[in-house]
Amino acid sequence: MSAIVHLHSAVALIGRFPALAGVDLDVDPGEILLLRGPNGAGKTTLLGVCAGLIGLSSGEAVVLGEDLTSHRRAVRRRVGLLGHDSFLYQDLSVVENLDFWSRAAAATVADGRAALDRLGVASRLFELPVHALSAGQRRRVSFAAMICRRPELWLLDEPHAGLDSAGRDLVDGLMQEAAASGATVMFASHELDRAENVAHRAVTISGGVILPASQPEPASQPEPASQPEP
Amino acid sequence: MTTTKTESLSTVPAAPTGTGSRGTRVLGAVALLFLVIAVAYGLLISPPDAQLGNTIRIIYMHVPTVMAAYLAFLITAVSSGMYLWKRTEFWDLLGSSAAEIGVLFFAVTIVDGALWGKVTWGVFWRWEPRLTTSAVLLIMYIGYLAVRAIPADPKTRATRCAIIGLVAVVNIPIVHKAVDWWRGLHQGKTVLGTIDPEMGGTQLFAMYSALVAGILVCVWLLIHRFRAGFLAERASDLGLDQALEERRLESSPAQGADS
């Protein structure tokens, strides 16, 4: 089975700044990969490249079988990105946001409700506008909006940030579940103790490149490679 | 562009020290020749017009500049479309260079038109269709240059400009139609901006030599401006390789810099 993510000498510029300065990375199907590294190392840019949002200025990138240098847009429907931004309309209520984003992603409204339920968003919050939510609640709603797309590749930027410990456990559980069901997860985190427990493998990114592996012990064996089910 | 051909045929490449080349110098000389003829005929030799009197001498400047401006905006429009298709730096630079030159010639056109108005009507400005149209279009393209001037990623900037270039150019005929109808209801056809077929021989000669000179100067400027733009891009790329190197070095001292 070929890699879900294959990057070779990938260089990505943000403006004229080389945020990625030649990344080599392969991620296998069903793997949970932790990206660690200092702030400004290029983690967010790397996730953006994998999502097909940021173009490469040189190098190779193939994600989910799509060549990003020629078909950057094709991959987008198939990935789920959880970024620093909430990706939510502040003035719309929780369900209105979920209804909109699930339908935009060609999922059903029921998928959106199920995702909210899965993230443990209390139904008393459903009618509240997003700007009235706490940071943790908002994060859960963003997460719900992401998983209702049923992505084949999860790209999570600091998924634990802003969550209480119950929320973090929930996120860890979701990632493991996703990987078990054939999806692939890449996430960036600063909370290394927790993150390394979940991840099958960790790579360190610094200065826009991936450092040669000094791999930590895998917490668990990667799931046997299987064709990810849409 | 023809000049580049001349460029590559010329004896071997000492690196240029500016935006000039043999091609542009030849072109510049020809343009200058036409300019001299235009000055001689337009200001001195040709007689005053039967209807316009001496103010026709302003028209000798007004028509070439407006033609050059429209030529430049046409180039901007074509380049904008080509950029969105081909996504190459060439079309971006050509389009933005032409827009700048178009704005220059358009501004001059409006000043000339206002001076003609001062003589003919006694006031600088009348809501005459051509002047009004030109003023609106001028501001539209000033907007283009304003967006161009915002520092941004080169690709982003190029896309923005290409979009504005296309949006603006399709407005030109609509503005013309609207303003013509708007004013045309009140006034007869105006002389400003048209070449009267009844013009005398020397007048026609003055007009056409000025027109040719205007177009040649426009093209000559465009080549220089394009090359200056190209150099400016290379100058801002200069740091790039170095930045890439430095970026990679960031990772080496801090081994496995976790947290």
Place this chain on the structure above:
Amino acid sequence: MTQTRGVFGDALLIARKDLLLERRAKIGLGQVIPFAILVLLLFAFALDPDRGVLKQATPGLFWVTVLFSSVLTLQRSFGLEAEDGILEALRLSGLSPAGIYLGKVTALTIELLLLEAVLVLGVAVLYDTEFLGIPLLLAIAVTATLGISAAGAVYGALAARLRSRETLLPLLLLPLLAPVLIAATRGCEVSLQREAMSGWPWAALLGIFALVYLTLGSFLFRPLLEDA
């Protein structure tokens, strides 16, 4: 996997979302409409109503007010999309860019038509206008508004991510809308029987303007979302 909804389905989704946002946040109702009424008042102060100038200039003042209000509406409409990573989310969503564009145009047109309806009331009360030639007035209002939205959505989206958007959007948009102002004003004057010629050519010009920019915008929105 994903069933495609098509461009018009996407447009409907976006338009409904925008109108819902307006219902929730009430920026148009609470801020833009009061602003527009205020402009009408200011014109009355500037052009003393007793001298009759106001009455003569009513169509022009009306459309100038609409243009200024539309700049505010556009800024609001696309400011929302540029916040909180929404633009990235839209790019990821798989909605077609043309669909997003047409949806925004639809919502904007509806919002601006509502604004105009309120302004018409304001003009009727404050400037004592008599309305004649209603079909032509309606045709002009609809085509002009569609044109403003169609051209405005392109520049609104373009300016939304620029730091100097507050000054750039009017600089870019208002000259572009000059023909709309001319045609809508003259058309309304004709309609109010101030001119003895048919106003339908003006409505046709407005229709052409709207059509040209709807077509162009549908094509340009992809590069606009991707790279601008």
Place this chain on the structure above:
Amino acid sequence: MSGASMTETLCIIGAWLVTFGAVGAYAASVILRGRRLSKIVPPEQRRWM
């Protein structure tokens, strides 16, 4: 020379001066900018296309 023809002459001269002046000044600025940038850019990158 009457006042009217005075204005006429001034305006005609003015139009030609404005045209030549503006285009000339712009041309000079472009050429100078090109020379200045040429000094910064390494020789092998100075060729266009």
